Amino acid sequence: MSDNELGVFLRTRREAVTPAQVGLPAGSRRRTSGLRRSEVAMLAGVSVEYLTRLEQGRDRRPSPQVLSALADALRMTATERIHAYRLTKGADGSFTCMGDVTPGRVVRPGVRALLDRLDPAPAVLLNRLSEVVAHTAGFERLAGPIGLLDGTPANLAWFVFTDSRARIAYPDWHQVADEQVAALKQGPFGSDAHSAMLADQLTVAAGSEFTRRVETLPGLPRANGVLRLVHPEAGELRLAYETLDLxxxxxxxxxxxxxxxATTSDALDGLHRRRQPVLRVVSG
Structure with missing residues (x-):
């Protein structure tokens, strides 16, 4: 994990906000679509030198007032504001909410019942290491044929970065890989024994495809979106997903x-008719 998570996050937000979004002219000599440091500094009421220190990691603990001003300037959503605040509190790495506890591998009865009710919709329960803890039969019909469930335990991030079948299954592989790293970095990734071991294993197995993302991507995955998946039996599917944190x-x-x-809906119905739906709990 990068030792400058706050700086990475602020820089990526600055590069993502257009001048038009904050009421500034784009100008003819602008090299990128994002904001310049001087523009963010002006909007937030801080110096360019101080913003530079934050982005470079030379200052990692801005006051709540300064952080709020930067959040306003960078048009952060509520989720992004909370994420930025969490990064300032975890800057010294001396405290994590999870400590060194074992990643969640036990499924509560209520969650099992929820999965049962969700079937035949594809649904999967993941822990902070992206291990597949439980899933519906609908998810097995999607994930089994592409090889995602072959591991013991099955791990979504490991599959994406180390299994050649993943690049066939996900036409937008680079985007999927980005999301996997962002999801891993939501927790104390690399700061406890369990996540540190996974980080080491992925570093060895996937090399720069993994480490480059760890160093440059903020830990803020999208909670929803559309995933393209090429299924061996059903062809290309477009799946809208929603992520719910327990x-x-x-x-x-x-x-x-x-x-x-509609095409994906018909394809999922076809897969459902071929197999008997059964809820499976992988571990716990």
């Missing part, structure tokens, strides 16, 4: 997939 004690997140178009 309470911190569970240390898990639930991802539910729905058809994003």
């Amino acid at each position: 309470p911190a004690d569970d240390d898990q997140r639930l991802v539910v997939y729905l058809p994003a178009d």
Whole structure:
């Protein structure tokens, strides 16, 4: 994990905001679509030198007032503001919410019942290491044929970065890889024994495809979107997904997939008719 997570996050937000979004002219000599440091500094009421120190990691603890001003200037959403605040509090790495506890691998009865009710919709329960803890039969019909569930335990991030079948299954592989790293960095990635081991294994197995993303991507994955998946039996599918974070004690997140178009809906119905739906709990 990068030792300058706040700086990475502020820089990526600055590069993502257009001048038009903050009421500034684009200008004819602008090299990128994002904001210049001088523009963000002006909008936030801080010096360019101080913003530079924050982005470079030479200052990692801005006051709440300064952080709020930067959040306003960078048009951060509520989720992004919370994420930025968390990064300032975790700057010294001396405290993590999860400590060194084992990643959530036990499925509560209520969550099992929820998965059962969700079937035949594809849904998967992941822990902070992206291990597949439980899933519906609908998810197995999607993930089994592409090889995602072959590992023991199955791990979504490991599959994406180390299995050649992933690049066939995900036409937008680079985007999927970005999201996997961002999801891993939501937790104390690399700061406890369990995540440090996974980080080391992915570094060795995937090399720069993984390490480059760890160093440059902010830990803020999208909670929803559309995933393209090439299925060996059903062809290319477009799946709208929603990610629901369970309470911190569970240390898990639930991802539910729905058809994003009529063609995908018909394909999922066809897969459902071929197999008997059964809820499977992988571990716990």
